[in-house]
Structures are given as structure tokens and as C-alpha cells.
Amino acid sequence: MKVMGAGVLAALVAVGGQGALAQDRQGPVVVELFTSQGCSACPPADAMLGELAMRDDVIALSLHVDYWDYIGWADTLASPEMTRRQYNYAHAMGSTVVYTPQIIVGGQDHVVGVRPMAVADLIQDHAEIPDPVSVALTRAGGVVSVEAQAHMDPPRPMMVVQIVTYSPHEEVEIERGERAGTVADHHNVVTSWQVVAEWDGSAPFSASFQPQGDRPMVAIIQQDGHGPILGAARLD
Secondary structure, eight states: OEEOOOTTEEEEEEEEOOOOOOOOSSOOEEEEEEEOTTOTTOHHHHHHHHHHTTOTTEEEEEEEOSTTGGGSOOOTTOOHHHHHHHHHHHHHTTOOOOOSSEEEETTTEEEESOOHHHHHHHHHHHHTSOOSEEEEEEEETTEEEEEEEEOOOSSOOOEEEEEEEEEEEEEEEEOSSTTTTEEEEEEEEEEEEEEEEEEOSSSOEEEEEEESSOOOEEEEEEETTTOOEEEEEEEO
């Protein structure tokens, strides 16, 4: 088990196989929206993500990319890390093309543009399949703990344990570019996406850390190489 850099974490204070808590294996479905304040087609997708963010059975995350900044407005919430994640998804599919808005459900199903029924159907499809990994994310005092248990027969894929922090709501007045004079309304905006460990699933995973700040966070277990998301848990 390899511990990786954990930028927003003050310290990864314990890693080991202590035994994960029993969890409902039909956990929330992770929905990622790649968006930009410089994209004139993105507001309907941003609004749809806001609706998904209110659902308990969905972890809806808004990832702001920076490759539209050149057209007149630098997205105030964008980061190169989110752009890199989208490119990594594209490469995993054998493509070099990225675009906004793009929605990825469960780390594997891609939706171009705003297609609410397609997204709803994919969420339902994922929700009906038990998660291969159960995940628990808890807080006690100033310490957050993440535990995971794999429910897969060998050979298991290599997995990455990720901690994501987000801002529940951001409102931004756009002064230049295609959307000049409008107000952008964003929900569950990712502020940090950190891989904290690699895990082979042979023994339960357990780690504790002290987060920097009090933003809501998510633990996501994903197949290495930007494959399917195998389990997730949220901590508000």
C-alpha cells in the first residue's frame, strides 16, 4: 500500500488494515461535471448539477477547467488539476478530445452536453448495482477517518483512494467574455482532489488525517488509470 502526497491534508496519521465498518453497498453515485465560466453552453448543465447536488443518493461534483480562459474570461474557480483529470479520462477512452459541458457518471459513462434523461437513466443504472467497495468517512473531533472494504474476488484491480473537498455554492459575476454581464451559479465546486493512497484491496483500508479547513469532503475509491468508481462516501 503506497501513500501519496496529500496537499490539503495536514497529515496522514495512520494507514493500515483495521477493518472497515459494515456499509450499505449501494452507496451514492458519483457524478462529475466538467464546466467553465467561459463556456456559453454550460449554464444549463450547472443548473442540472445543482439539482443533483440536493439528492442524497448522488455525489454531484463540479470540476472547473481552465482551457477556455483565453476567450476573454478566466474562470475564477478553475484549476489545471481539474483540466488534467478530464484529459486523463479522455486518454483512458483512447481520445485526446475534451469539451464542456461533459458529465461522467460513476467514472465510466460519459454524457455530452445537457441530457437530463440520459443522466437520470445512468444514475439509476449505477444505483441498482452493489458497489464493489464499501466506504465509510467519519469525523471525530479534528480527525477524519476513511475506511474501505473490497467485495471482489481476486484478481482485484489496483485502486486509488482519493479525498475530494468542495464548496457547496459559489456565485460569480462574469465581467468579460461570451457571458459578460451574467451571474454564474455553481454548486459543489471541487476545491481539491487528492490521491492519498494506492490500495490493492487484499486487506481492509483504514486511514486517519487532520483536514485543513472545514469544507465538506468525499472519499472516492476508483480503479487506477481513471477507471470506474468502485465506492464513495460523503462527509458534510
